Amino acid sequence: MRVAVVTVGDELLVGETVNTNAAWLGEQLRDRGVTVERMTTLPDRTGDIARVVNEYHAEYDAVIVTGGLGPTHDDVTIEGVAAAFGREAVESEEAVEWLAEHGGYSHAELADGTGEIPAGSRPLPNHEGVAPGCVVENCYVLPGVPTEMKRMFAEVADDFEGETRHVVTVDAAEPESALLDRIQRVRELFPVKVGSYPGEYVTVRFEGTDTEAVEDAAAWLRERVEPVAE
Known part of the structure; x- marks a missing residue:
């Protein structure tokens, strides 16, 4: 299985935050027999995310994207991934219901955009935070906060397997x-x-x-x- 990892965040590119997510994911995937062939870091820019995810999802068996989830002005990953697949970012009723049931958040308490994922994708619950991730075709979108990312990866880890090396x-x-x-x-x-x-x-x-x-x-x-x- 061939995988590309994409990490998103201006703070990664200027060195304000060390990109521990890429290293951790590389190790986890290697231990599962998966071959990581690309690790790319992108700015918080919708067009860049859309272009790279579009290219990688066609070339590799799976793409993992981390970072840029949430309702703030620079959280544009969902929008970029949706554009890569020619979809719109829409509110997921399933994600909002999960937040209400497990996080205690009413719909009115959620900031605009919190429950949005690409149309037709599968939401991934965020047990350590708020913003949901998702799976759209062969693209897995995870949070950038390491504790949230690691917990969410555990939800989909069995999707990644190869020959043990x-x-x-x-x-x-x-x-x-x-x-x-x-x-x-x-x-x-x-x-x-x-x-x-x-x-x-x-x-x-x-x-x-x-x-x-x-x-x-x-x-x-x-x-x-x-x-x-x-």
């Missing part, structure tokens, strides 16, 4: 450039994905659906690099 890392006390020949060789010998990440030392990461092949590849390289001192 095994990961093993090897740390080497050598420059990355010195490891190039051995990394190339291990890629030739084993059907696994290999990545190298320099820092205080180099971490070589092996990933694949064949557990034995991943373990064998890691063992092969581990025997041929200078280990990091304990």
Whole structure:
């Protein structure tokens, strides 16, 4: 399963808020065997959201959009997603009834636009907040507040599944450039994905659906690099 993640918010683009949602979703999806192929951050601008969601929903099995839900002037995600699918944003009777029953909000207490989702989409209840999310075709729209997003993702997590991937890392006390020949060789010998990440030392990461092949590849390289001192 191939997925794109879209996070919305001007505050993410200027660094006022750290984009923890993208990292958390990437980890959750990876653990479910899902391949995340795009992570895109957009401003609070309807046209940008509509354009990117329209492109991604056609290209990927699913799109997850977080942020920009609610009734304030810069909460335009629902409007943008609705436009991406050629729909209108309309008040969801089901969402408003849920808020009344579980949140204790009367219709008069809700700010204008609070219960709006794209026409024909399935509302997702917000157990940690107010603004509902929704599912429209293969697009999942979640809140930007991390606690709300995580709780709502739990409602739809079973929709995301793939082949479980095994990961093993090897740390080497050598420059990355010195490891190039051995990394190339291990890629030739084993059907696994290999990545190298320099820092205080180099971490070589092996990933694949064949557990034995991943373990064998890691063992092969581990025997041929200078280990990091304990």
